[in-house]
Amino acid sequence: MSEPRLLWRRNKPSIRNYTVAVLSTAAALGIARWPEVHLESAPVSLFLCAVMLSAWLGGVGPGLLATVLSAAAFAYHFVSPIHSLAVDSEQMPRFVVFVLAAVLVGSLSAAQRSSMQSLRKAEEALRETQAELAHVTRVMTMGELAASIAHEVNQPLAGVVLNGNACLRWLAGESPNLAEAREAAQRIIRDGTRASDIISRVRALAKKTVTESERVDMNEAIREVLALAQAEARRNKAAIRTELAGDLPPVRGDRVQLQQVVLNLVINGIEAMSTVQDRPRELVIRTQTGEAHQVRVTVQDSGIGLDRQTLERIFDAFYTTKPEGLGMGLSISRSIVENHAGRLSVVAHDGPGTTFQFALPTYH
Numbered sequence: 001m002s003e004p005r006l007l008w009r010r011n012k013p014s015i016r017n018y019t020v021a022v023l024s025t026a027a028a029l030g031i032a033r034w035p036e037v038h039l040e041s042a043p044v045s046l047f048l049c050a051v052m053l054s055a056w057l058g059g060v061g062p063g064l065l066a067t068v069l070s071a072a073a074f075a076y077h078f079v080s081p082i083h084s085l086a087v088d089s090e091q092m093p094r095f096v097v098f099v100l101a102a103v104l105v106g107s108l109s110a111a112q113r114s115s116m117q118s119l120r121k122a123e124e125a126l127r128e129t130q131a132e133l134a135h136v137t138r139v140m141t142m143g144e145l146a147a148s149i150a151h152e153v154n155q156p157l158a159g160v161v162l163n164g165n166a167c168l169r170w171l172a173g174e175s176p177n178l179a180e181a182r183e184a185a186q187r188i189i190r191d192g193t194r195a196s197d198i199i200s201r202v203r204a205l206a207k208k209t210v211t212e213s214e215r216v217d218m219n220e221a222i223r224e225v226l227a228l229a230q231a232e233a234r235r236n237k238a239a240i241r242t243e244l245a246g247d248l249p250p251v252r253g254d255r256v257q258l259q260q261v262v263l264n265l266v267i268n269g270i271e272a273m274s275t276v277q278d279r280p281r282e283l284v285i286r287t288q289t290g291e292a293h294q295v296r297v298t299v300q301d302s303g304i305g306l307d308r309q310t311l312e313r314i315f316d317a318f319y320t321t322k323p324e325g326l327g328m329g330l331s332i333s334r335s336i337v338e339n340h341a342g343r344l345s346v347v348a349h350d351g352p353g354t355t356f357q358f359a360l361p362t363y364h
């Protein structure tokens, strides 16, 4: 079922491009033969335009077709003997120069088109790689962090269990050995304290994540993020629209971390729209100056939305409804925004979808 459709989709542009070649040559001929325009003696530039246009839009094939049609039309209507495809010997140089010029213009145009196409493809590939890299970096950082926390905490916990068992053994039996039991209990307290120290160290580390504190233009930061997210949006057939305030004051903070927040929200929005069929998949990113010296960033999607149960849990670490999700995007984003003295929340909006918003104090 899908094969013929794919074939049609692949063929459609080339059929269109060959049609353009035929129509543009016909238009050139029509204009050249139009009596009021007086171009009968110099129609060459019109045919060259047709060749250039066809090669630019369609590449080598349509360019060649336009060249052949133009040469035939030129020979038939403008080179003696008129109304014949033959060419007089004294007119031959004129005809050959015309054909050579058409071939040259067509190939230059086709070459230009193909280099533009490869450039576009390379740009696209670069963006996709950057987006994947951003994701992989985050996954790796989280994975490594989780592994090292697990390792650090596991050891004292194993000690707690071991000493707990030993303590029970010393207490059991006819005459419990209270001295040994006391020592085991003390070891339990020591290991428990160690585990709790590790957790406090990790907390302190997480709090210190604002490493840079610079002036950040959120509009510019968002534009950079969108360059990364466009490829993902295109893959999911979603459109991204921006409404960025013209006179937005800068905020203070870590540009990369703030971009991470926007990227997380944008990717979530795109993912939430990937199954939507009955309405446009549109993501809107808005910046505004809020009250009390604040910059407000809003990311609104037309996706599946949030039910009450999900809404209560979305900011929890490791909460995810996606098969490939980690459930870390929103919890990391919320802690980054809070480290910047801001607030990230879900806000109500009319219509389907979800709107996330965060506000940051302006730089002064």
Ligand SMILES: Nc1ncnc2c1ncn2[C@@H]1O[C@H](COP(=O)(O)OP(=O)(O)OP(=O)(O)O)[C@@H](O)[C@H]1O
Binding pocket: 264, 268, 269, 272, 301, 303, 304, 305, 306, 310, 314, 319, 320, 321, 322, 324, 325, 326, 327, 328, 329, 330, 331, 353, 354
């Ligand atoms: N824009 C949205 N629309 C609907 N549901 C959303 C939206 N954003 C987040 N959610 C819900 O919140 C959950 C948690 O999001 P979060 O970004 O923290 O993790 P994730 O996207 O599942 O995985 P990842 O760690 O890769 O970002 C998602 O799995 C999804 O159920």
Ligand SMILES: [Mg+2]
Binding pocket: 264, 267, 268, 328, 329, 330
């Ligand atoms: Mg996410």
